[in-house]
Amino acid sequence: xxxxxxxxxxxxxxxxxxxxxxxxxxxxxxxxxxxxxxxxxxxxxxxxxxxxxxxxxxxxxxxxxxxxxxxxxxxxxxxxxxxxxxxxxxxxxxxxxxxxxxxxxxxxxxxxxxxxxxxxxxxxxxxxxxxxxxxxxxxxxxxxxxxxxxxxxxxxxxxxxxxxxxxxxxxxxxxxxxxxxxxxxxxxxxxxxxxxxxxxxxxxxxxxxxxxxxxxxxxxxxxxxxxxxxxxxxxxxxxxxxxxxxxxxxxxxxxxxxxxxxxxxxxxxxxxxxxxxxxxxxxxxxxxxxxxxxxxxxxxxxxxxxxxxxxxxxxxxxxxxxxxxxxxxxxxxxxxxxxxxxxxxxxxxxxxxxxxxxxxxxxxxxxxxxxxxxxxxxxxxxxxxxxxxxxxxxxxxxxxxxxxxxxxxxxxxxxxxxxxxxxxxxxxxxxxxxxxxxxxxxxxxxxxxxxxxxxxxxxxxxxxxxxxxxxxxxxxxxxxxxxxxxxxxxxxxxxxxxxxxxxxxx
Numbered sequence: 390x391x392x393x394x395x396x397x398x399x400x401x402x403x404x405x406x407x408x409x410x411x412x413x414x415x416x417x418x419x420x421x422x423x424x425x426x427x428x429x430x431x432x433x434x435x436x437x438x439x440x441x442x443x444x445x446x447x448x449x450x451x452x453x454x455x456x457x458x459x460x461x462x463x464x465x466x467x468x469x470x471x472x473x474x475x476x477x478x479x480x481x482x483x484x485x486x487x488x489x490x491x492x493x494x495x496x497x498x499x500x501x502x503x504x505x506x507x508x509x510x511x512x513x514x515x516x517x518x519x520x521x522x523x524x525x526x527x528x529x530x531x532x533x534x535x536x537x538x539x540x541x542x543x544x545x546x547x548x549x550x551x552x553x554x555x556x557x558x559x560x561x562x563x564x565x566x567x568x569x570x571x572x573x574x575x576x577x578x579x580x581x582x583x584x585x586x587x588x589x590x591x592x593x594x595x596x597x598x599x600x601x602x603x604x605x606x607x608x609x610x611x612x613x614x615x616x617x618x619x620x621x622x623x624x625x626x627x628x629x630x631x632x633x634x635x636x637x638x639x640x641x642x643x644x645x646x647x648x649x650x651x652x653x654x655x656x657x658x659x660x661x662x663x664x665x666x667x668x669x670x671x672x673x674x675x676x677x678x679x680x681x682x683x684x685x686x687x688x689x690x691x692x693x694x695x696x697x698x699x700x701x702x703x704x705x706x707x708x709x710x711x712x713x714x715x716x717x718x719x720x721x722x723x724x725x726x727x728x729x730x731x732x733x734x735x736x737x738x739x740x741x742x743x744x745x746x747x748x749x750x751x752x753x754x755x756x757x758x759x760x761x762x763x764x765x766x767x768x769x770x771x772x773x774x775x776x777x778x779x780x781x782x783x784x785x786x787x788x789x790x791x792x793x794x795x796x797x798x799x800x801x802x803x804x805x806x807x808x809x810x811x812x813x814x815x816x817x818x819x820x821x822x823x824x825x826x827x828x829x830x831x832x833x834x835x836x837x838x839x840x841x842x843x844x845x846x847x848x849x850x851x852x853x854x855x856x857x858x859x860x861x862x863x864x865x866x867x868x869x870x871x872x873x874x875x876x877x878x879x880x881x882x883x884x885x886x887x888x889x890x891x892x893x894x895x
């Protein structure tokens with residue numbers, strides 16, 4: 390099993406108890422990976438304290454000593470157990486968070502075929518509040534629904550609809566079910582969005598179909614081409630989602646890694662909020678992307694080198710974290726889409742990542758599933774705790790508490806421009822315009838600085854209206870006198886001269 394977990398686990402293994410391997414971590418002065426945010430004006434990384442430290446590297450085995458083999462997905466239940474799609478072993482396995490083996494599912498009775506059935510490279514798992522289990526049985530081209538005792542309730546083959554190409558292999562990779570019983574599926578070779586079916590397996594529709602970037606030159610050539618030429622051209626198809634999760638409101642956070650590096654770079658440079666270039670989205674029940682992109686930069690991950698988003702974890706208070714497998718990094722955003730922190734890297738040191746495939750959380754403790762067969766946990770530092778508390782207070786409208794927490798965050802990290810901006814917004818709400826302008830300047834936010842300056846000028850005008858009016862009126866009279874001075878002098882002196890002439894004649 391340790392061979393499957395890789396050289397990292399074997400080299401750093403200290404204790405093995407009950408199938409759990411705990412790996413040592415560096416001391417508090419050791420930085421296992423970088424942490425940063427981005428400068429609001431230049432887009433360059435700003436060094437930051439670590440928001441998370443590696444806690445444990447967990448290599449779990451069953452009673453026979455068989456470990457995970459190329460797992461693809463996991464789901465953390467409300468009982469804080471881990472249900473894992475152990476893809477390479479064609480099974481579903483459940484462990485406690487302490488590593489105790491609880492149960493596995495390798496075969497089941499299929500009432501459709503009236504016989505024993507098995508999985509074929511299952512890649513996705515989901516557990517409902519009541520404990521029902523959904524499995525994306527990928528190579529078998531189906532989703533299987535089990536009750537809380539892991540007895541089959543229903544098998545869902547490919548949905549029957551003309552909207553899914555019957556000639557393409559249907560390969561479900563992820564599955565979820567909301568509180569209303571709506572079942573959502575991600576499948577390879579299905580580009581139209583998230584597949585929705587009901588509990589009888591009837592096709593309902595697609596959710597969140599990604600908008601397509603259309604090249605005007607391509608449109609022109611299509612317009613003037615023959616039917617045969619059009620068939621040979623590349624179709625305008627939206628990109629596939631590769632992962633998703635449900636948040637506490639039943640909205641679907643989803644990720645895609647199919648957007649080109651050039652489009653992502655352009656979106657970063659232009660601060661675009663266009664969801665055609667969005668590698669992470671939040672889909673409401675009607676299928677609309679409602680993710681807020683009101684930060685200095687949209688939630689794109691790395692601004693200098695394309696991130697490969699492979700999973701997203703919805704967290705309390707509108708916070709969400711996105712897993713970048715390309716850099717071995719986690720990006721966390723607040724409810725407005727502002728980057729709170731980024732941390733992590735690939736490597737062989739404890740806490741670094743090798744080939745991360747899934748992300749989950751218990752409270753603010755983060756868990757990353759590795760393709761190599763282990764799970765890495767990360768615990769928040771005091772700095773991370775303060776950031777989370779500040780973002781949540783801000784989202785809940787607790788402005789006084791948020792102000793104090795952002796100020797506390799600045800004690801840890803004076804490079805945190807987001808804290809200056811949020812403090813400035815609070816000062817703006819209290820009509821402290823001069824202080825707000827200083828905060829926005831420190832936060833490198835020209836837009837909010839201009840807003841504060843405009844409001845300061847408006848307040849000054851309102852306060853000094855009478856004086857301004859009197860001075861303005863006096864200035865207007867003086868200006869008129871200056872403008873018409875010659876004409877007035879000519880009139881006055883001409884009148885006197887004329888009067889004297891009349892008197893003389895008289």
